Amino acid sequence: MKDFCKKPFFLLIRSCELHGLIFFIVLLQSCDTKKSVNKTFVIRKDQKAVGISFPLKYTEGIPPDSVFAFAEVRLLSKNKSVAILGDYSIVNQTVLFTPLIPFTHGLSYEILVKGKQIDTFEIPKNHSSRAPALLGIFPSADTLPENLLKVYLHFSHPMREGQSARYVTLLKNNSDTIKGAFLDLQPELWNPDRTILTLWLDPGRIKRDLIPNKLLGAPLKKNGSYQIVISKDWTDASGNSLSRSFTKTFTTIIRDSLSPDPDLWKISLPEKRTSNALKIDFHEPLDHSLLQETLTVKNQKGETISGKWQILDEEKVCLFSPDQNWISANYILRIETKLEDLAGNNLNRPFDKDITKKENKKKLGDFAEISFQVKD
CATH class of the missing domain: 2.60.40.1220 (Immunoglobulin-like)
Incomplete structure (x- = not known):
């Protein structure tokens, strides 16, 4: 321990709060440098992937105080990669990256330096927790006005964000998919716990004097039969899929244009x-x-x-x-x-x-x- 304390063991590249977890990681890796400088490690706390460490040699030729400007961590996706926001620091010969939001279980990420991929890593699915469930869909009635504005989805577990467009579908008569029915908001409207999602039917298509309404029409029509389908492939923050798919069926009645009294x-x-x-x-x-x-x-x-x-x-x-x-x-x-x-x-x-x-x-x-x- 005395030898460790004599070493100048870390350098912050940009200001960030140094909490107890990061200090523990610094201590651990400084005592085992030979292992930590040769590969990418995932840092965990309370079953969450809260950071990674990767060898400083990945950034060879870059001044230590400029690493954050050239290194990048991104989510690997079939369509496109997405940048992950967070803070960087250097511990001896290791770079630490702490994302603003913990990494998602079941997904893969890449490390880029000057735009070139130098490593990839995967956050395995967390099988220690039970499958998430959809607890409720609101409004709960099965007869709704044709100008319905919002739908709320209540989940048992914190869910993976940015996925509603892939896993929530609005159907008419159990067959016809209504494209563009829900407003594509990024970031999505989650509560702080990420257990309640608010979905807006596109207001531009609901309001009768707006161009989207005139071009595309309202998402819902009166006297119609509709289904909101939530796919079982949607995963929670631990990478576990929903226990099953869920469907809410409802019919529509005339517009409601009166304020509550x-x-x-x-x-x-x-x-x-x-x-x-x-x-x-x-x-x-x-x-x-x-x-x-x-x-x-x-x-x-x-x-x-x-x-x-x-x-x-x-x-x-x-x-x-x-x-x-x-x-x-x-x-x-x-x-x-x-x-x-x-x-x-x-x-x-x-x-x-x-x-x-x-x-x-x-x-x-x-x-x-x-x-x-x-x-x-």
Whole structure:
């Protein structure tokens, strides 16, 4: 250990945070230089591939402080390779590369120096974890408006990103593939855990006054039968494929061009001194994801009541169960007006506004409120 401590053991090529894992790797490789300078190694932590090390001799002739400008790690793909973002550092005769996002199990990568491939490596599939599953597709109803705007896919495991165009298909009548139905967003709209993906049907084809709609038509037509198919070949971040393929079948009805109206909602009140749920019936399905972030119950002092929300009846009903019993008092249900229905109409304005008609509806601002009282 004394000999190790005497050595100037690393050089950062560009500033990055040196966390405990990298320090451990530096220590390990500095003590075993003969092995580390001859091949590419994958660095792992908690079953994740969090980096690689490769011999400095791969960058022969390049000044150490310029390696990051000439070395590159890319994903190998049938169509094209994709650059992997990350940080480089030098440890004795070894170059360390730490990607911003861990490498994906089951995929192959290449190392290039001055545009020339000098090595490849593969991240083997992680068979220690169970296969991922699709937990739900929202909206959950099997009858949807022809101007449906968003679809949410909920997975059991963090999934591999950038793959929805390959593994999600929209069919009509179980046979005809509707090309270009979903908006090709890169990066895709994942939650931080990469377990919930938001897919947008192309708004340019839904809005009737836009050129894509006039040229291609809307993705969905009323009185049609459609299927959203998710292929079992989609893999999670560990390289494991879905347990099976999934299909959601639905039929379409006429366009929904009206904003949700809280004045029409029905509220069923709980009894005092109980933690029974407050029930809110919207009389129509609303956006599943937005329902989870736009509703709040407050007391008469304006303080938020802590509790749990449940979304039921094909997103037409919400239940709120407080953590503590209700008391006899006045309460407020606060709704953020960004809450939408399935066609993207929020509380203030429709998604596909008819500009030829004068709008008489009064804007609600950022919030709408419904007062209710728990009585003796």
